[in-house]
Amino acid sequence: MHKTLSVATRLAAVAAVTLLGACAGMAPAPVFSQDSLPDTVKVPAGHRVVLETVGVGEITYECRAKAGDAMAFEWAFVGPRADLNGRDGKKLGTYFGPPATWASNDGSRITGTQVAVAPAKPGSIPLQLVRANPATGNGAMTGVSFVQRVATVGGVAPALPCDAAGAGRKEVVKYQADYIFWKPA
Structure with missing residues (x-):
């Protein structure tokens, strides 16, 4: 018995084939490149990107006496608090400190030790390379060896006066x- 396909069925088939063809021609999602970064904040060879996030948040500063000079004051870094979002905007975790801690929504987390910094555009906190300590919990942070902070916007100490009256x-x-997360290749 031979059946004739309806117009709607034929149109749906054509649309499906067209969509599959379009997807096959799509370029893969871009992977972070270190090419434009200063050498001091590049991750050593033998590592691969495993997670790219956008940290959006705040940094707290406190007006304090300068170390070694109780008569001079400066804005001192207290700590950050940021949401870590995927490139699609979905929240994947948080970043906070001290100590610098990246926590995934899956329960895994790492802390790290700064290896190097490099200047960013004026008015933005420096670029940074951090060596990760072993992760606690199993998940996205397991095996992460380095974290890079790049594409920084804002976050510098306030331009407000900091003196004894404001201590x-x-x-x-x-x-x-x-924040770009790397594991050994």
Whole structure:
């Protein structure tokens, strides 16, 4: 018995074939490249990107006496708090400190030790390379060896006066940065 396909069925088939053909021609999602970074914050050869996130949050500073000179004051870094979002905007975890801690929504987390920094554009916190400590919990952070902070926007200490009268005052500034997570290849 031979059946004739309806017009709707034939149109659906054509649409499906067209969509599959379009998907086959799509380029893979871009992977982070270190090519434009200063050498000091590049991850050593033999590692691969496993996660790219966009950190969106705040950095807290406190007006304090300078070390070694109780008569001079400066804005001192207190710590960050940021959501770590995927490139699609979905929240994947958080970043906070001290100590610098990246926590995935799956329960895994790492802390790290700064290896190097490099200047960023004016008005933005420096680029940074961090060596990760072994992860706690199993998940996205398991096996991460390095974290890079790149594409920084904002986050520098306030331009407000910091003196004896303001000692102890805290100010919060907004910032954004890409955090790129690397594992051995």
